[in-house]
Amino acid sequence: MPKRLLILGATGSIGRQALDVVERSEGLAVVGLAAERSWAALLELAASFGVSAIALADADAAARAAESWTAGRVHSGAAGLVELIEATEPDLVLNALVGAAGLGPTVATLGESIDLALANKESLVVGGELVGALAEATGARIIPVDSEHSALHQLLAGEAHAGAQSAAPPRAGTVRRLVLTASGGPFRGRLRAQLAEVGVEQALAHPTWSMGGKITVDSATLMNKGLEVIEAHHLFGVPYERIAVLVHPQSIVHALIDLCDGATLAHLGYPDMRVPISYALHYPERGALPVRTLDLVEVGRLDFEAPDEEAFPCLRLAREAALAGGSGPCVLNAANEVAVHAFLEGALGFLAIDAVIAQTLERAGAEPVHSFEDLYAADHRARALAREAVLALA
Ligand SMILES: NC(=O)c1ccc[n+]([C@@H]2O[C@H](COP(=O)([O-])OP(=O)(O)OC[C@H]3O[C@@H](n4cnc5c(N)ncnc54)[C@H](OP(=O)(O)O)[C@@H]3O)[C@@H](O)[C@H]2O)c1
The missing domain is CATH 3.40.50.720 (NAD(P)-binding Rossmann-like Domain)
Structure with a gap:
């Protein structure tokens, strides 16, 4: 069937x-x-x-x-x-x-x-x-579709002693660190001052992935990676300080895990979202796809660098909201959605996106969350605060 x-x-x-x-x-x-x-x-x-x-x-x-x-x-x-x-x-x-x-x-x-x-x-x-x-x-079961988390799900299957059937955290403590790779987006290598004039069209020109508008802008600000750090924490039960981000412009290595014995495992493949989608849809089986087998000679080289949190503060803001806990990540997300929407509408500059988020986080704070209703209320309030910030910064 x-x-x-x-x-x-x-x-x-x-x-x-x-x-x-x-x-x-x-x-x-x-x-x-x-x-x-x-x-x-x-x-x-x-x-x-x-x-x-x-x-x-x-x-x-x-x-x-x-x-x-x-x-x-x-x-x-x-x-x-x-x-x-x-x-x-x-x-x-x-x-x-x-x-x-x-x-x-x-x-x-x-x-x-x-x-x-x-x-x-x-x-x-x-x-x-x-x-x-x-x-x-x-x-x-929650089976991740995000390429990095799909990669981690596959890498951790061999380490998660709770069983390969789930995305269960590596309870035995064999995993020291999860590493999410990031392409760095279209503005990788630019200084903050060089981002002041970038427009919607440039932000939507992602170098390696073809995606919807919102996530493409999130990739340009590095907020996408911040959201993914939080996603990885919840999926795999690993503390934030043991989830790292590594910029890798070719998007061939999707994620790595560092193990307690010094081994590091990586998941590689050409960037094609059908691969993690197929994994999630067929799991625990695998479905065949007409995707090229990776040819590392053709790829030639793989580059890695640390993310630039000066130029792209969204990654830092996401970590701070995550560590604050409670409604913090919900506020972060709501403010980001409002700011990205305003940017895509041409109502906000690229550099004002992180400013809207920072202001909203500061004004909303992080409240304890006991129920989904608490989250919906925090989301609602944060959106109102973010819209005020957009108006002030536009
Ligand atoms: N695209 C990627 O490669 C990629 C990779 C990793 C993760 N993701 C994640 O996957 C999700 C989808 O991204 P996407 O790039 O596929 O987005 P997208 O191209 O913008 O498509 C969004 C889809 O959701 C529908 N939709 C939007 N808001 C809705 C709402 N309020 N209620 C019901 N339907 C709604 C849209 O319907 P309409 O057509 O009617 O607007 C459309 O079908 C995002 O969370 C993104 O972060 C995407």
Whole structure:
């Protein structure tokens, strides 16, 4: 029986690459698709994959889809995404939404004891502790899609004595350190003063990965790596001081683990998101993909350098928010989403992105978090503060 797969964010960069993986696999059957407002594109995908249940988070888009589609059910609004998870009874949900909007579907999936292929790193940044506790309580697995975390998941499988079936932390203490690589983005090597005039088009010109707009800007500011440090902490249970970031412009080495006996293991491959997506969708099996085998002679050289936190303070801000704990990472994420949105709209300069985040973190502080409601409230408040900062800095 093929695995029943529900894809949230089907019209996006990860969603479409996931559908490419599905087309090449006999082990996967798509049972539902969701997006925010690209209703026409979603209907096309539903027709191609024979799907009879979809959801659109935007109510107007859902209404337009429902008017022109008789082949199935259209669920509407943020609640519609949760309804879709319940109605389609998937074996696996791929959460490829952008931003904190992914938290609700992550919680709904894990709450239903359904395995989660997680691209939406913001779910773990915002609610890592509660999300982790929920997965543990229901027994649902979180299989990372982010290439670095997929690499770590594979590297740690041989070290996690809790079993290769899970992303369980290396409890036996054989792992000294996790290392996440970062391409460095389009502005690697520039001094801070040289970033004052960079525009949207330049920030969106990522040197090695082709991705959605928000994550591409996050890569340019290095916030993406900050979010990934928090994601790795929650996925693998490793303390922050033992998670390092290494800039590697060729994006061939995706992650490394340093072990207690001095051995270091690395995961390598050409940058192609279909590889970690396929890993997450087929796990614990592997699916074949028409991806070139790595030719290191052709690659020629691999370069590494330390991240420049003077020019790109977002990585430092993320670590500080992570260490503050409580609502700190949630505030960081909300402020970043507001600032990146304003930058993409042309309302904020590139260097003001980290300023908005720093100001918001300072004003909001880090409050204790006991429930998802606490997180939603912190997110709401932080967005209001961040919008004020955007207006002041624009
Ligand atoms: N792209 C990559 O290579 C990559 C790599 C690693 C991790 N990730 C992570 O994967 C996630 C998705 O990234 P992406 O690059 O694929 O983004 P993207 O290309 O912008 O696509 C986002 C998808 O999510 C939908 N969406 C956005 N907001 C939504 C909401 N509030 N409710 C329902 N649907 C919503 C969009 O629908 P519409 O089309 O209607 O807007 C679209 O289908 C992010 O968390 C990112 O950090 C991405």
